[in-house]
Amino acid sequence: MSAQTQFSGGFQNAPVDAAHAFRAAMTVMARPGQIRTVVGSVPPTPLSVAAGTLLLTLCDPETKVHLAGKADTGAVRQWLAFHTGAPLSDAVEADFAVGTWQDLGPLDQYRIGTAEYPDRSATLIVECTNLHQVGAALSGPGVKGKAYLSLPDIPRFQRNAALYPLGCDFFFTCDDKIAALPRSTQIKLEG
């Protein structure tokens, strides 16, 4: 890869870009089903702008990152190492994992927290080809009545929600858009 992409593509103004990105990430995590825009980074392919920005906002040398499948390229590794210093790990130990839903693999390999510390669980950043407010019906904390989100799967998210208060939390990214699904959300398929 060229030095230019490895060292470039980070935040132009880190405190402000990260603050904006976090507010969007917090809003979608607090309001499942809502979609926000996050920009600020230009990550190497195949990472989306939203996934790259989320990684720069939340990851540092204290968090283990798992690059799943096609996201695990030399360019992504070097970009992430340069901009965040986050150590890479396998799925079992990861604090954050990024990749497509197929590449992320079985959910039961990720950390779901412990009964006394349910926060010690993985956050999965799921790269999607599209992200819309249609599909699975969401209810629970943060949702007034019902919300809808185009989830890549339903039974596996339902099983994750059944582990509550344990379980993984998810961000969905598509270009510069993000949405989220915390473990507290109930998911139903509506015909």
Next chain:
Amino acid sequence: MSEYNFAYLDEQTKRMIRRAILKGLAVPGYQVPFASREMPMPYGWGTGGVQVSAATLTPEDTFKVIDQGADDTTNAVSIRKFFENTAGVETTEETEKATVIQTRHRIPEAKLSEDQILVYQVPIPEPLRFLEPRETETRKMHSLEEYGLMHVKLYEDISQHGAISTSYAYPVKVSDRYVMEPSPIPKFDNPKLEMDAIQLFGAGREQRIYAVPPHTKVVSLDFEDYPFEATKADHPCDLCGAEDSYLDEVIMDDAGNRMFVCSDTDYCRSRCTAGHVGRLAEEGAA
């Protein structure tokens, strides 16, 4: 150009706090441990709230701080000035204009909107702490959802006083799972915990962050025959005449005279400006 990094804290600290906030939102009411930093103000002055606000603010935000409902107390003024200096954000005393509101021990009277964030300063985040001093035990109690002790406490209130006498820091159950300390807000404010805004709680000395997402079920613990009751002083405000706001009692002299005023100074001021007149304001005008 400010000599501080935006919002005072370094970026790595903010990332750590932000990760804790996200986990807190994912598990409403659960206390997430975080590596609280020393802040340029003493513990008990809102260091937890300040760190959560610092991690949440963006340069476009309008920031409001209240201390027991008041915008003009030392604590509120200091924190407002702190973020004016370190984050360069706009500040306001008007609830409706604020996007981020940091609060000590009150929820504003005005209904908060979807676009607002309420940050609480919390002294003791563990609702079970005065019943069980050991952290290892309270963690276990939360993990097993073992909250019988809290009901015993409320029951002892009834057996001693004939009613649930707990009037502030009244325990709530969030989303049918975790019993949560609503920071010591008066129980009058408890019904407002189910709101449209995001609520974040920061305890600096105790190193805990927790959260309640919007539209989350928050139930004040009670008994079928002794239901929860949101109480306030049985008076209207002496300045603005409001009958629906939480009141402070102020001793006026050594002859036993006293007045009741809204604890939410912005609410009282806006009502006075709108022409509402209370008992003492009438006398003053006469």
